[in-house]
Amino acid sequence: MLTDARKKFLDLLWPILISVLMIAGWELIVRALGVRSIILPSPSRIVETLIERHDLLLANLWPSLYLTVIGFALSVGGGILVAVLITYSSFLRRGFYPIIIVSQVVPKISIAPLFIVWFGTGAVSCLLLAFLITFFPMTINSALGFQSIDEDIHLMARTFMASPWQVFWKIRMPNALPHIFGGMKISITLAIIGVIVSEFVASQQGIGYLIKLAGGMLDTPLMMASITILSIAGLLLYGLIALVEQRAVYWQKSSDISGSAGG
Amino acid sequence: MERIEAASLVLRVKSVRKLYGALEAIRNVSLDVATNEFVSILGPSGCGKSTLLMMVAGVVDKSAGEISINDAPVTGPRPDIGVVFQQPVLLPWRTVLDNVLFPIELLKASRAKYTERAMELLAMAKIHDFADHLPRQLSGGMRQRVSICRALIHDPGILLMDEPFSALDAITRDEMGVELSRIWQANRKTVLFVTHSIREAAFLSDRVIVMGRRPATIVEEVKIELPRPRDIALMESEPFNSYVRRLRKAIEASHAH
Numbered sequence: 260m261l262t263d264a265r266k267k268f269l270d271l272l273w274p275i276l277i278s279v280l281m282i283a284g285w286e287l288i289v290r291a292l293g294v295r296s297i298i299l300p301s302p303s304r305i306v307e308t309l310i311e312r313h314d315l316l317l318a319n320l321w322p323s324l325y326l327t328v329i330g331f332a333l334s335v336g337g338g339i340l341v342a343v344l345i346t347y348s349s350f351l352r353r354g355f356y357p358i359i360i361v362s363q364v365v366p367k368i369s370i371a372p373l374f375i376v377w378f379g380t381g382a383v384s385c386l387l388l389a390f391l392i393t394f395f396p397m398t399i400n401s402a403l404g405f406q407s408i409d410e411d412i413h414l415m416a417r418t419f420m421a422s423p424w425q426v427f428w429k430i431r432m433p434n435a436l437p438h439i440f441g442g443m444k445i446s447i448t449l450a451i452i453g454v455i456v457s458e459f460v461a462s463q464q465g466i467g468y469l470i471k472l473a474g475g476m477l478d479t480p481l482m483m484a485s486i487t488i489l490s491i492a493g494l495l496l497y498g499l500i501a502l503v504e505q506r507a508v509y510w511q512k513s514s515d516i517s518g519s520a521g522g
Numbered sequence: 523m524e525r526i527e528a529a530s531l532v533l534r535v536k537s538v539r540k541l542y543g544a545l546e547a548i549r550n551v552s553l554d555v556a557t558n559e560f561v562s563i564l565g566p567s568g569c570g571k572s573t574l575l576m577m578v579a580g581v582v583d584k585s586a587g588e589i590s591i592n593d594a595p596v597t598g599p600r601p602d603i604g605v606v607f608q609q610p611v612l613l614p615w616r617t618v619l620d621n622v623l624f625p626i627e628l629l630k631a632s633r634a635k636y637t638e639r640a641m642e643l644l645a646m647a648k649i650h651d652f653a654d655h656l657p658r659q660l661s662g663g664m665r666q667r668v669s670i671c672r673a674l675i676h677d678p679g680i681l682l683m684d685e686p687f688s689a690l691d692a693i694t695r696d697e698m699g700v701e702l703s704r705i706w707q708a709n710r711k712t713v714l715f716v717t718h719s720i721r722e723a724a725f726l727s728d729r730v731i732v733m734g735r736r737p738a739t740i741v742e743e744v745k746i747e748l749p750r751p752r753d754i755a756l757m758e759s760e761p762f763n764s765y766v767r768r769l770r771k772a773i774e775a776s777h778a779h
């Protein structure tokens with residue numbers, strides 16, 4: 260037990276130590292060489308900006324987060340639903356599964372300008388892009404979870420006269436849970452990417468818009484502060500899902516838990 | 523071969539045949555099992571033992587013949603049968619107790635009513651201390667004990683066991699045989715037990731049925747008249763070993779065909 264706790268502590272200690280060293284090195288180099296903040300602001304300068312302009316940053320963070328979470332929720336709901344349909348309909352499985360997989364080759368970010376043509380600039384385009392890039396990993400992961408069940412388990416359930424309904428709720432659903440969480444962890448990061456990229460091209464607000472605007476004004480500290488606050492938000496969202504996962508998928512050792520097939 | 527009196531007959535398999543497409547897995551197998559009799563089926567790998575067992579369980583269709591339980595034809599899975607598979611087939615997200623209660627949930631019976639029985643079964647299998655553990659925290663032998671408890675939870679009249687100990691090491695395997703013999707002694711059931719192990723069959727059974735190579739037919743039937751309760755010392759005794767020799771000869775003869 261003690262060694263377990265120690266191992267966990269060390270696992271955390273090293274990355275933190277290295278990060279601190281890297282940030283300190285960055286600060287030192289910027290100061291020693293007198294790099295101008297328009298090229299590379301020092302970490303302390305970024306923190307200053309975060310504090311000074313937190314109103315502006317937060318005002319733009321909320322719309323981005325809002326779209327990220329809604330796009331993510333839609334793709335989780337939609338992905339699980341489609342996965343269930345694929346699992347139970349051999350027509351859908353054979354007809355659409357290959358199409359879904361082949362469509363993964365299309366870089367979905369490249370569709371963003373097309374959405375502006377169709378839906379104009381604004382929330383709808385951002386939301387759609389976030390949904391589009393997160394939907395497939397979510398669907399594919401969940402479908403795998405619903406289907407990757409040992410033949411023996413099906414046989415066992417049949418000898419005890421399980422109904423299809425019972426098989427779904429008592430076997431397929433719990434079996435899919437780790438895969439669903441794997442899909443969610445991939446999707447949340449992709450949802451952020453989707454929203455930010457679409458804000459670059461299709462929005463008058465949000466962190467993506469702010470980064471573009473600050474870039475246009477050569478306000479590098481503001482850009483860096485935007486990226487920082489966005490990363491923190493992303494990390495928190497991911498951590499939240501990982502936390503829920505640990506509770507929900509209690510039967511797997513945490514070292515077994517990992518995001519599976521990506522998108 | 524002696525006939526079982528009609529009154530105590532529980533399971534009847536008559537002229538059963540099974541085809542998987544063009545492959546004939548079972549050809550004309552007939553056997554009767556009496557109430558509370560322990561019958562083992564011994565036969566080479568791939569001869570159709572699991573197929574026969576699954577047909578009795580009502581989860582695999584037969585191609586011809588009849589299977590009946592208490593004179594009623596078997597048409598599908600039934601609540602008075604419990605099955606133990608070669609692998610424990612436990613659900614990893616359920617605790618030991620919840621795995622044992624799984625059939626109760628599926629049969630929509632009251633969990634509360636059966637929890638006590640589940641604990642008794644676990645105690646009998648000597649794993650009650652692990653009731654709230656997850657399967658991954660158990661050893662292979664312990665998992666198989668859980669799966670035996672699960673098969674017994676709804677108190678089925680018939681227990682079907684398909685090589686339940688073949689995934690275990692030799693020492694655990696002998697131990698489990700003794701355990702099963704003890705559990706059966708305390709909890710009489712009609713048992714159909716499939717195995718590769720001659721010693722296991724001789725140790726556990728009232729009667730051993732030897733099957734030949736595919737397509738399966740019955741080549742020999744041996745009544746094991748050893749006193750019960752049986753313990754591990756019996757395996758060293760001369761009467762036991764003479765049964766083992768007799769069964770081995772029957773198997774060798776069937777291979778010579």
Ligand SMILES: Nc1ncnc2c1ncn2[C@@H]1O[C@H](COP(=O)(O)OP(=O)(O)OP(=O)(O)O)[C@@H](O)[C@H]1O
Nearest residue numbers: 542545547565566567568569570571572573574736
């Ligand atoms: N679902 C199936 N479809 C086609 N063939 C099958 C199927 N199940 C079993 N068979 C074939 O039927 C034969 C008997 O299989 P079965 O599993 O009943 O053998 P077994 O006696 O239980 O073997 P083992 O001792 O190795 O478990 C084998 O040749 C197998 O290939």
Ligand SMILES: [Mg+2]
Nearest residue numbers: 571572573684
């Ligand atoms: Mg078999």
